[in-house]
Amino acid sequence: YPDSLDDLPIFSPSTSKAKSEPVPMVKSFRNNVSKRVGLRQKKNGRKGASRGGSPRRGRMAESVYNVGSSARRVVVKARVVKMNNSYGKKSAGLHMKYIERDGAGKDGKEAELFDSKTSNKDLEEWTEKNIDWAEHTEGEPHQFRVIISPEDAHELNLTEYTRELMERVQTDLGRDLVWTAANHYNTDNPHTHLVISGLDKNGEEVWIDREYISNGIRNRATQELGHRSEHEIDTTLNKEITQERFTSLDWKIDKVSHGNIVDMSVYPDDIAARKLHGKLIARLDHLVGYGLAIKENSHEYILQDGWDTKLREMGERGDMIKTLHKEIKADPTKYRIYDKDDHDNVVIGRLVRSGLHDELNDRFYMIVEGQDGSANYIVMDKGTDVTEYKRGSIVRVENYQDSWIKKSDSVIEAFARSNQGIYDQKEHVEQVIKHPELLPNGVTPEGYTDAISRRVSRLARFGLAQQLGSGLWKIEDNLTAELSRRDQESPNPRKVRISTIDERLLQQQIKAEGRAWIDTIHVENNAPYSFGSELNQAIKKRQEFMQKELGLKVDEKGLLKMLDNIERQKLVQDYADGSLRRYQPLKQEMFTGTLHKKITAPSGQSYALITSEHNNGIDKEFSLVPWRDNMKRSLGKPVSFGLSKQNIPIVKTLTKGLQR
Numbered sequence: 001y002p003d004s005l006d007d008l009p010i011f012s013p014s015t016s017k018a019k020s021e022p023v024p025m026v027k028s029f030r031n032n033v034s035k036r037v038g039l040r041q042k043k044n045g046r047k048g049a050s051r052g053g054s055p056r057r058g059r060m061a062e063s064v065y066n067v068g069s070s071a072r073r074v075v076v077k078a079r080v081v082k083m084n085n086s087y088g089k090k091s092a093g094l095h096m097k098y099i100e101r102d103g104a105g106k107d108g109k110e111a112e113l114f115d116s117k118t119s120n121k122d123l124e125e126w127t128e129k130n131i132d133w134a135e136h137t138e139g140e141p142h143q144f145r146v147i148i149s150p151e152d153a154h155e156l157n158l159t160e161y162t163r164e165l166m167e168r169v170q171t172d173l174g175r176d177l178v179w180t181a182a183n184h185y186n187t188d189n190p191h192t193h194l195v196i197s198g199l200d201k202n203g204e205e206v207w208i209d210r211e212y213i214s215n216g217i218r219n220r221a222t223q224e225l226g227h228r229s230e231h232e233i234d235t236t237l238n239k240e241i242t243q244e245r246f247t248s249l250d251w252k253i254d255k256v257s258h259g260n261i262v263d264m265s266v267y268p269d270d271i272a273a274r275k276l277h278g279k280l281i282a283r284l285d286h287l288v289g290y291g292l293a294i295k296e297n298s299h300e301y302i303l304q305d306g307w308d309t310k311l312r313e314m315g316e317r318g319d320m321i322k323t324l325h326k327e328i329k330a331d332p333t334k335y336r337i338y339d340k341d342d343h344d345n346v347v348i349g350r351l352v353r354s355g356l357h358d359e360l361n362d363r364f365y366m367i368v369e370g371q372d373g374s375a376n377y378i379v380m381d382k383g384t385d386v387t388e389y390k391r392g393s394i395v396r397v398e399n400y401q402d403s404w405i406k407k408s409d410s411v412i413e414a415f416a417r418s419n420q421g422i423y424d425q426k427e428h429v430e431q432v433i434k435h436p437e438l439l440p441n442g443v444t445p446e447g448y449t450d451a452i453s454r455r456v457s458r459l460a461r462f463g464l465a466q467q468l469g470s471g472l473w474k475i476e477d478n479l480t481a482e483l484s485r486r487d488q489e490s491p492n493p494r495k496v497r498i499s500t501i502d503e504r505l506l507q508q509q510i511k512a513e514g515r516a517w518i519d520t521i522h523v524e525n526n527a528p529y530s531f532g533s534e535l536n537q538a539i540k541k542r543q544e545f546m547q548k549e550l551g552l553k554v555d556e557k558g559l560l561k562m563l564d565n566i567e568r569q570k571l572v573q574d575y576a577d578g579s580l581r582r583y584q585p586l587k588q589e590m591f592t593g594t595l596h597k598k599i600t601a602p603s604g605q606s607y608a609l610i611t612s613e614h615n616n617g618i619d620k621e622f623s624l625v626p627w628r629d630n631m632k633r634s635l636g637k638p639v640s641f642g643l644s645k646q647n648i649p650i651v652k653t654l655t656k657g658l659q660r
Contacts, residue, residue, distance in 0.1 A: 001543075008426075017526055032633040034496065038219070042483050065375075068152065071568060072150070072151045072222065072225035072227060073150075073151045073222075074150040074151060074225060075147070075149040075150075075191075076147070076148055076149075076213075076217050076218040076221055077145045077360050078144060078145065078214075078217070078360075079144075079360045080143070080144055080145075081095075081142060081143050081144075081145060082141070082142050083140050083141060083142055083143060094362050094364075095145065095195070095362055096195070097385075097387055098193075098355075098356050098362070099111060099184070100182055103495065104184045106183075106185050109185065110376070111182040111184060112181070112183075113178055114162075114180070114181055115181070116163055116167075140197060141199075141200050142198040143196065143197060143362060144195070144196040144198070144206075144208060145193070145194070145218070146193075146194040146195075146392055147192070147193055147197065147206070147359055147360060148192045149189050149190075149191035149192075149278045150191075150225055151225065152225075153189060153191060153544075158183040158192050159181075159183060162181050162183075162192050162194065164564055165217075165220055165221055166179060166194075167583070168220045169217060171618055172216060172410065173208065173212075175204075175206060176200050176201035176202065176513050177197070177206065178196070178197040178199065179194060179196045179197065179199055180195050181193060181194040181503075186355075193359070199528055207305045223452075237276070238279070240279075240283070241279060241282045241283050241286060242286055243315075243471070244311075244318055245311060245312070245314060245315025245318060246308055247283075247318065249279060249280060249283040250283070250308060252280060253283065253303075255460060256280075257303060260304070261300065261301075261303075262284060262301040262303060263298045263299060263300050264277065264281055264298070264301070265300070265608070279340070284301045287442075288301070290311075290314075291304070292304050292307040292310060303531075320357075320377045321335055321648055323355075323377065324367060327352050327353050328369065328374075328375040328530075330529075330530050331529070331530075333371075334373050334374050335374075335375050336374050336377070337376075337377050338377060338378040338379070338397065340399040340494045340495065340496050341399075343399065344394065345399060346389050346397065346398045347368050347370050347374075347378070347398075347467045348370065348371060348395070348501070349370040349374075349376070349395070349531060350369045350392060350393070350394060350395075350506075350531055351366060351367075351368055351389055351390070351392065351393050351394075351395050352368065352375075352392075353366070353367045353391065354366045354367070354386035354389065355386075357379050357380075361382070361508050362381075362382065362383070363382055364384055364385075364386040365378060365379050365380060366380060368395060368397060369531035370531065371521065371525060371526045371531060372532060373528075373529050373530040373532045378397055378498075379496075380498070381495050381496055384498075389498065389500060390500075391500065392506075393504070393505075394500070394501040394502040394504075394517045395498055395499065396499050397496065399494045399495065400494065400495060401491060401494055402493065402494065402495045403487055404462075404483040404484075404487050404491075404492060405483040405487065408451065408455045409455070409459075409479055409480050409483060409509055411452060412455065412456060412459070412475060413475065413479040415428060416475035416479070421471070421474055421475055421477065422468070422473065422474060422475070423452075423455050423456055423465070423473040423475050424471065425452070425471035425472075428449045429445050432445040432449065441456050446461025456473050459475075459476075459479070460473070464476040464482060488629065500586070500604075501517050502516060502603070502604060503604075504516065504602065510545055510546055511549075512621050513566055513567060513570055514563050514564065514566055514570070514601060514603045515563040515564055515603040515605065516542070516563075518535065518539050518542050519542070519560060519563065520560070521535070523539060550563075550566060564603075566603075567601050567602070567605065568601070568624060571601055571624065572624065575599075575622060576622075580624065581620040582619070582621050582622075583621070583622060584612070584621040584624070585624045586641070586649060587624065587643060588642065588644070588645060590640045590642040590650075591610060591623070591640065591641055592638060592639070592641075593612030593621075593622075593623070593641065594610065594612070594637065595610055595631060595635055595637060596610060596622075596636075596638065597626075597635065598627055598631070605629050606627035607624040607626060608624070608625045608651065609622060609624060610651075623641065625641055625649045626649055631651060633653065634651065637653055638654040639651050639654060640652050640654055
């Protein structure tokens with residue numbers, strides 16, 4: 001689908017205005033909206049959804065004709081998301097989080113969901129009038145995501161405009177659709193995000209013909225927009241001549257070109273066509289300036305291979321820089337677009353903002369201010385949930401090579417080798433039930449083997465497994481060796497990794513009674529402007545706080561360990577006060593107890609909380625041991641713990657019969 005308002009052909013509206021009864025949508029106030037896209041409850045007695053007629057139903061292309069460039073334009077982008085796999089459900093959940101997020105609505109408020117009659121601000125009415133989407137969409141095979149961006153949208157009531165559009169779409173399709181939408185006003189072009197369920201109100205599967213999605217919905221969407229004046233059209237085209245993005249002029253150039261040759265020697269007779277002819281020549285001259293075309297003579301141009309793709313990339317980069325400037329308002333020479341193919345590209349700094357880079361395909365972005373004064377726009381990998389990261393927190397961004405080999409591949413290969421090359425999920429479940437020590441902590445045998453089966457399905461797409469029946473797969477011989485070979489000969493694209501270093505704001509770090517990120521950095525590494533300057537001021541205030549309030553000297557040896565001790569002492573005191581247990585420090589002797597849980601201090605330091613009872617429960621104690629990932633298996637189990645002769649903490653899981 002086209003990337004902007006400027007590269008769309010214009011289609012005419014129909015003269016008829018068919019009416020239908022507005023169709024009530026669904027109950028969906030925040031939590032219900034989240035449930036509807038994947039966390040659906042089972043509906044008793046329900047069979048699989050039936051197909052809702054021919055996939056070609058709703059095709060309206062025959063009634064669409066071109067009215068030229070005078071019609072006001074509207075961008076309609078659409079995507080079908082399959083819901084029959086874990087990615088589809090996760091993706092749909094992220095999408096719903098996004099369209100309802102804070103800051104996207106009017107005046108920076110939360111975007112309001114609405115349907116044909118109500119919105120989620122009218123909670124009581126919304127709940128009473130709508131059916132539960134989570135229940136309705138049981139067995140939903142897919143969803144339709146649509147973005148509608150009318151020209152001059154700031155002059156429209158987008159909610160009523162969308163409701164009118166959906167009435168007409170329902171009439172065209174002859175179906176009572178279940179849909180929800182939200183208007184976004186956080187960009188230069190206000191637009192509407194629309195989600196249409198793959199099941200209609202009667203529970204029948206909805207199919208919308210590709211031609212109708214491409215042309216019919218856009219045709220309907222233009223009906224209320226009217227026409228532009230000749231002056232408006234002329235002004236818009238004049239702006240497009242110098243734009244560093246793909247425009248409607250470029251679309252026309254592409255249509256009149258023969259291969260890569262554009263011949264402008266024919267001068268039109270029509271006055272309007274002459275004006276357009278002049279603008280196309282002016283645009284071609286600018287393409288020459290961009291290095292995307294060569295001017296052979298006074299009337300002939302040769303377009304470079306991939307010129308249109310490069311223009312779209314220029315437009316995308318321009319949008320990223322524009323977003324950076326809107327959020328940072330700093331020196332544009334310090335703006336950076338993060339390159340994940342640069343192996344040494346590491347960014348450490350403050351997370352300023354996150355949002356969707358590609359609204360239709362759920363590709364998120366983050367803006368991170370580096371301590372070196374840079375402002376970085378980072379496009380995250382597909383499926384990344386940026387809501388897990390707090391705005392204002394300190395993060396580390398790096399990239400890594402995504403391997404063909406996953407941890408589960410050795411498990412799959414070992415099982416298949418012991419079973420004549422066959423992976424049998426049912427047999428695997430029985431095996432891990434007999435040997436629960438094979439399971440990660442908190443994972444059921446069924447959940448574990450389901451994850452393995454999903455990996456096997458993916459291996460089948462790589463041609464490394466073949467399904468023989470339900471839960472039965474023939475596995476490629478020497479599976480891990482073949483995956484290693486692919487790592488060498490055809491490596492996967494690099495991916496972005498983001499990790500939180502300190503989720504506290506700088507002001508919170510200044511007064512932290514324990515280790516903070518700003519205790520680990522040096523002033524000389526910070527730029528004297530932007531975030532670097534702010535960081536230098538925070539470090540100075542932090543040093544004053546440690547001296548006055550904590551009694552610590554900034555240049556004191558072992559400063560970080562002292563801060564860790566202060567923080568741990570506070571954790572001990574808080575837990576002792578709340579639990580009425582006595583603290584038992586670690587010693588060079590072994591004690592026994594139960595590894596109760598993992599607790600994390602504000603600094604991010606984590607500890608294993610071990611509780612114990614003596615004298616028939618009269619004496620209750622607890623201890624804190626630095627956390628290690630391998631302790632997950634011991635959660636809730638009896639352990640022995642203490643210090644080695646080298647004062648290194650030791651925690652061992654006790655087998656039955658050994659606990660004292």
